[in-house]
Amino acid sequence: MPSKPLSKPLAHLTSKYLQSASLQCGLPLTGSKPTLMSNLRAAAAAPTTLTPTSRILSIDLGLRNLAFALLTPTHTPKKQHNLTLRAWTRLDLLPPDLNKPTHDFSPPSIAHLAVSLLHTHLLPLSPTHILIERQRFRSGGAAPVLEWTLRVNALETALYAALATLRHLEVWEGRVVTGEEATRGKARATGSKAMKLAKIRLVEASLREGKAVGLGTDEVREAVRRFLAAGESRGRKKGGKKAEGEGVETVETDDGKKRDDLADCLCQGVAWLQWQRNLEDLKKKEPWILESAEEMLE
Structure with missing residues (x-):
């Protein structure tokens, strides 16, 4: 990305x-030059400046498999990590109930x-x-809308409504960010499995190196240990072999089944x-x- 400021970018950019700049900022890459510039200006004007007290909660939404990660940025140049992981877990929002063989997905139940x-x-x-990954309306590009997809979409809407209410009542002063842009490029249809595996491998490598992400609590360190152990265990079982004297570690939770949500x-x-x-x-580089838009045309 060029570092020299341009006084009249409309004539020179x-x-x-602009597509390269948009890619670096997680913005759409399609559209005319004025559209790309408008997207960049709108993003720059949004109040998203990070501070040492910022706490970013990233959610991969689901009913059976909801995962979230809490991250805080690091602004001190001498720090080894650019960010710190403060919480990282997966939840099943529908625990089994022997007295209720089926779950209630009515609007009041979803709201609760x-x-x-x-x-x-x-x-x-x-x-x-709070980053909430935007939910799809169809699964795998299929024409029908699956009932389970509608349920997750209902939960997504209920979360937005509850958070908007809290902001309006000044109970919570945070900002909600739709994760549609944060998952740009996410594989669809036949490529989804490969993309999920690629993300898991990326997270595994980053956590093993211990350079990109700092681990802020004992609970996070344990979650990371189990995430990595689940991958090692599944790899050994799939290969059908294990090193001499090496046992297959028992993973205490089922993180190995849905590690893609955590990733x-x-x-x-x-x-x-x-x-x-x-x-x-x-x-800073491009004033x-x-x-x-009027000032740029002068």
Whole structure:
């Protein structure tokens, strides 16, 4: 990305440059040059400046498999990590109930579930930004809309409504960010399995190196240990062999079954944080991004 400020970018910037800048900031890559510039200006004007007290809660939404990661940015240059992982877990919002063979997915029930999730698990983490991955309307590109998809979409809507109410009542002053942009490029249809595996491998490598993400609590360190152990255990079982004297470690939870949800929420949070940093750098390098469309045409 060019570092020299441009006084009149409309005459000098190319679509390729604007697409590159958009990619670095997690924005759409399609559209005319004015559209790309408008997207960049709108993103720059949004109040997303990160501070040492920012707490980003990234959620991969689901009913059976909801995962979230709480991240805080690091602004001290001498720190080894750019961010710290403060919480990382997966929840089953529909625990088995022997007295109720079927679950109630009526609007009042979904509303209660959303409020309970916020009150019990999410708001106690004191997030300043909540990223909610936007849910699809169809599964695998199929024409029918699956009933389970509608249920998750209902939970998504209930969460937005509850958070909007809390903001209106000034009970919570944070910001909700739709994770549609934070999952840009996410594979669809036949490529989804490969993408899920790629994300898991990416998270595994990053956590093993211990450079990109700091581990802020004992609970997080245990969650990371189990995440990595589940991958090692599954790898040994799949290969059908194990090293001499090596036993297959028993994973205490079922994190190995849905590690893609844990990987998704962490990747979404890390990507969004990096995009905000790139946007801040862009505002410093390219002053035009803060100008109005009229000022740029002068």
